[in-house]
Amino acid sequence: MNKILIKGGTVVFPHQGVLQDVDILVEKGLITRIEKGIEDAKAFPINASNLLVGPGFVNLHVHLREPGREVEENLLTGSRAAARGGFTSIVSMPNTHPPIDNPLLVRYLLLRAREVGLVNIFPAGAITVGLEGKEMAEYGLLKEAGAVALSDDGRGVQDSHLLYLAFQYAQYFHLPFILHEEDETLSRDGEISEGETSILLGKKAIPRVAEESPMARDLILAYRTGARVHFTHLSTSLEVELLRWFQNKMPTSADVTPHHLLLTDDDVLQLGTEAKVKPPLRSLEDQKALKEGIREGVIPILASDHAPHPLEEKDRSFSEVPFGISNLEITVPLYAKALIEEGVINWVELWEKLSYNPALFLGLHNKGILEEGKDADITIVDPGTKKTVEVSKFESRGKNCPFENWSLLGWPFYTIVGGKIVMAEGSIVESEFC
Amino acid sequence: MEWTHKDLLGINLLTGEEIEYLLERGNYFRGFLDSSPKKMKWGEGYYLVNFFLEPSTRTRVSFEMAGRLSGMEVVNFTTEISSFQKGENLEDTAKTLARMKFNVLVVRHRQSGIVEYLAQLLPLHVINAGDGMREHPTQALLDLLTLQRKFGYFKGLKVAIVGDILHSRVARSLTLGLKKLGAEVFLSGPPTLLPPAMESLGGKIVFPVEKAVEGIDVIYLLRIQKERQEAGYFPSVREYAHFFGWKEKWLNKENSGPFIMHPGPINRGVEIGYNLEGEKFSLIEEQVTCGVAIRMAVLETLLQGETQ
Numbered sequence: 236m237n238k239i240l241i242k243g244g245t246v247v248f249p250h251q252g253v254l255q256d257v258d259i260l261v262e263k264g265l266i267t268r269i270e271k272g273i274e275d276a277k278a279f280p281i282n283a284s285n286l287l288v289g290p291g292f293v294n295l296h297v298h299l300r301e302p303g304r305e306v307e308e309n310l311l312t313g314s315r316a317a318a319r320g321g322f323t324s325i326v327s328m329p330n331t332h333p334p335i336d337n338p339l340l341v342r343y344l345l346l347r348a349r350e351v352g353l354v355n356i357f358p359a360g361a362i363t364v365g366l367e368g369k370e371m372a373e374y375g376l377l378k379e380a381g382a383v384a385l386s387d388d389g390r391g392v393q394d395s396h397l398l399y400l401a402f403q404y405a406q407y408f409h410l411p412f413i414l415h416e417e418d419e420t421l422s423r424d425g426e427i428s429e430g431e432t433s434i435l436l437g438k439k440a441i442p443r444v445a446e447e448s449p450m451a452r453d454l455i456l457a458y459r460t461g462a463r464v465h466f467t468h469l470s471t472s473l474e475v476e477l478l479r480w481f482q483n484k485m486p487t488s489a490d491v492t493p494h495h496l497l498l499t500d501d502d503v504l505q506l507g508t509e510a511k512v513k514p515p516l517r518s519l520e521d522q523k524a525l526k527e528g529i530r531e532g533v534i535p536i537l538a539s540d541h542a543p544h545p546l547e548e549k550d551r552s553f554s555e556v557p558f559g560i561s562n563l564e565i566t567v568p569l570y571a572k573a574l575i576e577e578g579v580i581n582w583v584e585l586w587e588k589l590s591y592n593p594a595l596f597l598g599l600h601n602k603g604i605l606e607e608g609k610d611a612d613i614t615i616v617d618p619g620t621k622k623t624v625e626v627s628k629f630e631s632r633g634k635n636c637p638f639e640n641w642s643l644l645g646w647p648f649y650t651i652v653g654g655k656i657v658m659a660e661g662s663i664v665e666s667e668f669c
Numbered sequence: 670m671e672w673t674h675k676d677l678l679g680i681n682l683l684t685g686e687e688i689e690y691l692l693e694r695g696n697y698f699r700g701f702l703d704s705s706p707k708k709m710k711w712g713e714g715y716y717l718v719n720f721f722l723e724p725s726t727r728t729r730v731s732f733e734m735a736g737r738l739s740g741m742e743v744v745n746f747t748t749e750i751s752s753f754q755k756g757e758n759l760e761d762t763a764k765t766l767a768r769m770k771f772n773v774l775v776v777r778h779r780q781s782g783i784v785e786y787l788a789q790l791l792p793l794h795v796i797n798a799g800d801g802m803r804e805h806p807t808q809a810l811l812d813l814l815t816l817q818r819k820f821g822y823f824k825g826l827k828v829a830i831v832g833d834i835l836h837s838r839v840a841r842s843l844t845l846g847l848k849k850l851g852a853e854v855f856l857s858g859p860p861t862l863l864p865p866a867m868e869s870l871g872g873k874i875v876f877p878v879e880k881a882v883e884g885i886d887v888i889y890l891l892r893i894q895k896e897r898q899e900a901g902y903f904p905s906v907r908e909y910a911h912f913f914g915w916k917e918k919w920l921n922k923e924n925s926g927p928f929i930m931h932p933g934p935i936n937r938g939v940e941i942g943y944n945l946e947g948e949k950f951s952l953i954e955e956q957v958t959c960g961v962a963i964r965m966a967v968l969e970t971l972l973q974g975e976t977q
Contacts, residue, residue: 371904403860
């Protein structure tokens with residue numbers, strides 16, 4: 236069956252900022268009709284009453300770990316986690332082994348993504364060869380192979396001149412940057428945020444300036460060169476201030492992670508290694524500033540920074556465990572808790588930051604928008620049923636997650652990618668049935 | 670016409686009329702170069718020294734050839750055996766050469782603007798054979814002569830210069846010359862090597878290259894230096910060749926152009942593939958011959974000022 240009919244749902248049009256009770260007909264991978272009372276006996280029906288239906292979620296920040304660290308995650312497990320999390324498109328970060336710094340590896344990822352065939356995977360290419368911060372990667376060839384953005388995520392680019400040239404050079408190929416900000420001379424071997432908790436625990440700290448200072452530098456570099464930049468995983472209030480200051484001068488973009496909105500450095504006391512993440516969890520004031528930035532729109536995108544590690548890796552001592560939190564399949568309910576339950580934004584606004592805005596940033600004009608003729612990438616969310624997080628049941632290989640047993644609303648219920656149902660009622664659809 | 674310049678320092682100091690005069694004389698000498706045996710006498714009794722402090726073969730030999738064809742005596746000053754290694758400075762060396770009563774000093778130096786200084790300091794004729802990233806006037810003049818002989822006009826002629834514009838004295842001089850004669854100039858290449866301020870010379874920056882070469886009469890490909898990659902301006906030679914090197918799809922639909930020029934020496938497989946130079950749209954070999962002709966024209970013009 237080539238057709239799907241989604242009936243009775245409340246449809247979210249994030250671009251126009253409205254909700255409407257209409258039906259959606261999907262045919263051959265595209266949205267073909269959006270109106271009230273569609274009937275089609277040949278279409279596979281989805282009853283969406285009491286559910287929210289909107290454009291598929293697009294995630295700018297996911298670590299799939301392939302190639303090289305398939306034990307932690309791979310394209311199949313990561314895609315399954317994404318489908319379960321309601322994400323129809325994800326950007327894979329290039330800090331793999333080897334890093335995605337040449338066109339051959341981009342083509343490899345795209346071939347593997349087609350083999351897996353669950354969600355759309357858009358590889359980001361490296362800013363520098365080997366993520367070593369010394370030489371520019373081949374942006375033109377990366378783009379031609381299919382890279383959608385450039386990032387050295389996991390590390391900041393330390394060399395200002397290199398980044399100055401990279402910002403100029405990448406514009407020729409219309410490639411945007413997803414920037415992980417970190418001045419390594421400031422973050423050094425710090426483990427948690429600088430503050431009372433770091434003092435109490437006697438841990439080496441990562442000061443806020445470790446991110447703020449290079450972010451200020453890069454805003455200036457982008458302003459002077461015209462490069463398109465996106466700052467990922469903001470964590471401090473001053474970072475929001477910096478964006479505010481620049482947003483009237485040039486196009487700016489940024490995202491946060493759910494954990495920086497829900498946890499603070501205090502939580503490290505209880506959670507231990509599960510809360511070890513970069514940038515580190517900050518204070519309640521920082522959290523408030525991030526939420527305000529989201530409400531205002533100065534932070535237009537919500538992402539995951541899904542960073543899977545196997546449980547064993549989180550079992551070692553605090554200093555030995557790697558940074559990172561696995562959260563891809565619970566990203567949406569976590570945001571619902573942090574932002575909707577607290578009245579920061581509503582579902583339409585949340586949806587915009589999870590679909591329309593990231594798709595627009597990547598220049599994916601057939602995604603992030605529900606319109607006749609656009610790609611049938613659709614996510615259906617159940618906004619009203621509470622469910623408990625069970626990390627052991629994650630599709631992801633990453634079980635490093637501090638949200639075990641949290642009771643959350645707003646779980647993705649169906650994920651449709653290119654007219655194919657890949658997740659239904661919370662479970663991956665193992666065989667194609669439509 | 671009355672020639673008032675003692676030296677040839679840059680295209681920016683010449684009027685359109687002066688350039689046209691040099692092209693006219695260059696055209697005359699270009700015809701002469703096809704005769705055999707060839708020898709002129711107007712340069713007899715004049716002495717030229719090639720004072721090259723940067724590596725060069727083509728330009729130096731071209732000046733030497735032009736000088737000898739005119740009947741001049743030519744001496745090549747080479748840095749390996751010079752007093753430079755003994756610590757003598759540029760000013761003293763140049764003064765020494767002037768005191769030896771040379772008539773023409775042909776200078777190449779990596780420092781932009783050094784030629785003005787020498788021209789003021791010394792009584793002899795100074796010809797700029799390339800100063801840093803600034804000007805290379807005889808290269809521009811030979812390019813203009815090549816174009817004039819091919820097209821016969823400059824007004825409305827469309828030339829795209831592609832490559833490392835930032836570091837190129839050739840691009841600067843050629844853009845200035847083309848604009849003075851009424852041609853249209855388009856500039857393209859990696860943005861790291863083409864800062865927006867380059868438009869102040871009169872060329873229009875166009876990205877990507879494909880758009881810059883659309884409907885163009887001539888594509889002028891600049892030599893890309895390996896050092897630029899090492900300095901981080903572009904990531905790799907293969908990427909440069911792939912995006913900025915000449916390709917067949919740049920040919921127009923009528924298959925009548927555009928013509929291709931290059932200041933040489935070509936990086937084979939980078940700016941141009943392996944089979945182009947002999948092909949029908951290449952003006953590269955003609956550029957070399959025009960180089961000798963235009964340098965004869967420059968020498969004649971400067972020395973004429975002396976005899977009058």
